[in-house]
Amino acid sequence: MKALIYRGPGKMALEEHPKPELLAPTDAIVRVTKTTICGTDLHILKGDVPSCRPGRILGHEGVGVVEHVGTGVTTFVTGDRVLISCISACGRCNYCRKGMPSHCATGGWILGNTIDGTQAEFVRVPYADTSLYAMPQGADEEAMVLLSDILPTGFECGVLNGRVAPGSTVAIVGAGPIGLAALLTCQLYSPSAVIMIDLDDNRLERAKSLGATSVVNSTHGKTADAVLKIVGLRGVDTAIEAVGIPATFALCQEIVAAGGVIANIGVHGHKVDLHLERLWSHNVTITTRLVDTVTIPMLLKTVQSKRIDAGQLITHRFKLDQILEAYETFGKASSTKALKVIIEA
Amino acid sequence: MKALIYRGPGKMALEEHPKPELLAPTDAIVRVTKTTICGTDLHILKGDVPSCRPGRILGHEGVGVVEHVGTGVTTFVTGDRVLISCISACGRCNYCRKGMPSHCATGGWILGNTIDGTQAEFVRVPYADTSLYAMPQGADEEAMVLLSDILPTGFECGVLNGRVAPGSTVAIVGAGPIGLAALLTCQLYSPSAVIMIDLDDNRLERAKSLGATSVVNSTHGKTADAVLKIVGLRGVDTAIEAVGIPATFALCQEIVAAGGVIANIGVHGHKVDLHLERLWSHNVTITTRLVDTVTIPMLLKTVQSKRIDAGQLITHRFKLDQILEAYETFGKASSTKALKVIIEA
């Protein structure tokens, strides 16, 4: 089969590769019909993710059709159309039972990381019963691809951890795909204001069309002032960090209201300053989270019932043969205006 | 009347001072029968609290008897025995209505800070209806003094924010009065392990007698290793920071489990490092809080029903005339082994 293989920092190749086989009774083999590229894939290519070794098939998102299943799989049969969670959940360890499969003892984020992933014609999915989701009759396959990772990530790490509530005020720092996923999903809770902050006017325009009530371009500084001017000096109830650098985390500390939440989504490479000399008495909550994808069933229903129009995040479409071009397009998002790119097998 | 007056950094004096008078219809004048000294009073004396100006009567804890009340006070009458919250709550601003009077628009922590406090024979209590609590028949006055500030602080900022639960594991960094208050009150939720960490063996001994299941002296380093050896490599469910310096906050980050909480109580003078490069994916929650004292009614019931023996935190007793000596004793806690000192008017 064809598969995109990581060949070490800066290198990848679309190659012929043996089809995956069942390794455990709880496995399923899925024929991938659609997949996509994640910001994390770019991190791997930069060499920033040491757990991912050369030779690995990349990709942890996608939808497909069950090809065959192990003897321990009871939920799915050959031919079922399924959505693949980016998190493999054994469903039986302490963390899985607590609803936190991101830290599953033997699963977690392993697809396209420590085991072969979805940017291929076929993928082996461990713990299929608890890592695959049946696609509803008539579901839009492209929208479903976004349920593998980006929508649950924006929703769980940003919106739920951020305790967005009817009438509350939200600032989202970073209008990339993940920030926009938080923007889309936070509207499920009807906040009164959602302020989007980014350096790129194109993305801010997009944010407006996706429901942001205000946007702030942070290129010229005084960003905190601009935000406080919009929501009042008290600050925002929820600040969602969707970039992953010290400056954006600092901004969140400047704009969060007493009693508010900073919900971190960004993947950070460096420590940050936490201004406890000011915040110790501000009754704030700061949260971090690797997505658990436990909200896939909930989000599926909101997508099916058109409470969210997930398709709005899709900007480009490619065939698997063109996946290198897809990476090129996705990697140069500022010029190509790419958000999520769909790759069809 | 006699009152302890702050006279600028390093200076205070027990002086004759005019009795307070009603300034607003919502005020009450309370004759103080017992008060105590807080670590924050020492901070003021060091000059670390600029909002507290020389000339101020110190003290924000205490119990007493209502002397007279303003025309707008409906809950209390002359002669009522009351407990004074360290937080004055107007009961009507947005923050008070949200259960967060620590940030009350016109109240909050003002007693012994921006208005005269309780280390005197009489005190004016603003918003008496929502800042005083009726003392139950037969209540132990000394135990009640600890409900003004220290028990709610340990409980709200440490235990509730830290989400202590039956069977969970807790580490409390700092075995001073506030850490011990967290230790006492966390047992209301029946954790399976409570590890107390401090530099002082005397305090650790005390912690053991108050219910700590293990103690760690952090003098010689490797503290995180010692904690993880006790609870397992996963770490603790709740780490309570009860000191307020970068090193102790750093320790909390090393010992908190994925999915756990760092609940900060400490008053910090400096920013700290937050290791998001490691914690971004650890699903942790970090909380800060100035006490709201909204749990005084709940804690009152647990003290009355002997679920907590608050009196164990009291080590010394003085008359108001001896308050300078009381400060001396409380300020040299490592040699005097003082925890809370009771000052009787």
Added chain:
Amino acid sequence: MKALIYRGPGKMALEEHPKPELLAPTDAIVRVTKTTICGTDLHILKGDVPSCRPGRILGHEGVGVVEHVGTGVTTFVTGDRVLISCISACGRCNYCRKGMPSHCATGGWILGNTIDGTQAEFVRVPYADTSLYAMPQGADEEAMVLLSDILPTGFECGVLNGRVAPGSTVAIVGAGPIGLAALLTCQLYSPSAVIMIDLDDNRLERAKSLGATSVVNSTHGKTADAVLKIVGLRGVDTAIEAVGIPATFALCQEIVAAGGVIANIGVHGHKVDLHLERLWSHNVTITTRLVDTVTIPMLLKTVQSKRIDAGQLITHRFKLDQILEAYETFGKASSTKALKVIIEA
């Protein structure tokens, strides 16, 4: 001033009445600019509310302008435009502090019940600081009238108690004003399906235009079957009872899913059958609630930010002089299609 006065079962009159005066320092006198009629007012007229004695000015909803305030009122001054909560909250009793002013020791639902109400040119509002809400600049007065009672009632008793969540399924039994208020406000949480059930096709049509995803006319029975056909045999996550008779409460028990909630809003005159012989093992929750109006601030923001279009519930407008005609219209809702009627002073 002019006022609508209850004169005993079946009787009321628009009469000249002395203007109210301040009775306590915490009172405010409000000049009523707009009020409305509630189903409860009709109950009073039927003689079903013995606490309301003849001679009482009716009405517990409205907006107006502060005329003057008692010496204990600190939040409002003469000339402030305000929204009047149907619940008077002292803000200081145990129930108020627990966020449950419906059971306030000296307040609760007293306006137009045990003290004179809002269907008059002026009204005395006790505990003004905690029972009035400032109207935002530019607020739509008519929409604000609905925040006095009907929107918080639908939201608190139906939606919040019913734990409506993104993607969940909701059935609302009764498409009168209160059921429609639940319908409007439940959409703040983005359920995937909201099924409206009533005997009246006009109301069901209205429900559709207000966001119901399905409607069921229960005239011909088999209502439970019809609902289960829509949502699946498992049943609905939330069943909201907005009628108040045994038959509608019975229906809720037939359609609620295992793990679901029956949230009662209806005012019941008789006991009902609870089928514990079936439900004991169904993990259901049943809630009752007299509105606390603690969500007025939250709902105000959602109305201001256009997340809810409250005005859609208003069908008729009258002058205070025409209030008897307004009652006539509101009382014959099935023929007049009245939902909420606005009465302008």
Added chain:
Amino acid sequence: MKALIYRGPGKMALEEHPKPELLAPTDAIVRVTKTTICGTDLHILKGDVPSCRPGRILGHEGVGVVEHVGTGVTTFVTGDRVLISCISACGRCNYCRKGMPSHCATGGWILGNTIDGTQAEFVRVPYADTSLYAMPQGADEEAMVLLSDILPTGFECGVLNGRVAPGSTVAIVGAGPIGLAALLTCQLYSPSAVIMIDLDDNRLERAKSLGATSVVNSTHGKTADAVLKIVGLRGVDTAIEAVGIPATFALCQEIVAAGGVIANIGVHGHKVDLHLERLWSHNVTITTRLVDTVTIPMLLKTVQSKRIDAGQLITHRFKLDQILEAYETFGKASSTKALKVIIEA
């Protein structure tokens, strides 16, 4: 092997029966070392549980040693000492993922009901990975038996659903084994008062020794008055129904405070009256629940750390050969004073 077999209403026999075999890759065969008898087993014997057919091996509680496991089982191996949950959880259906395995699509309460149970030398446990729990080193086997059903039932259905909290007041109606399990586990949350109500003075004595702060013998009526005399006219915060008849559910309605919870544990055979004509405005919550046993890990830690002394519920011990005598003893609890009887294989 020996097994206790249900032979139709009123009949059972200890017989020789073939050893169970693995039927699915997710099964385990467990050699039972200790089991017990549940009130539900008596219900089956009366013929009240039609799903349980003659020929069935009874019993849904127990501990043992893993004999062998199916190919899909990854958590346990031969020789592991395990605790058997009374609820078989597939871990993959919607209900299991929501933490509600009591309603598992293919599991739930099936042991000793629709499949053979634990009152035998060996038992087949379906979905072993998510239905068995590893016994900690040094655990007391007898105490562990109580974690199969009775402690989680009292805790989940009574204490958690009842929202018992520090300082709150609790009444438990019924001092049988399940009511006493609620009594033991509610103390994990430090309520200020726990009132036990029963007809049997022996059981009430036992309740006192297990931590009840008051007891009321309901033989002579006026029970509600007696309870309200203890806690005040407002009523109790939590009323736990642990009997299952209309009279005891009625009592709960009389004693629950406004804002309180009635948590039903009792297995009801008949509908009950719900007095909505009074309760509609009392802001009460009523819950029902079939135990999910999701708190077994939490309870295990509280038993291991001696926060609960579960062994206090054990009154008698038998060998498997004597199981008919054990049933006799357990069935005549009022004369034998039996609570839980341990049966050793």
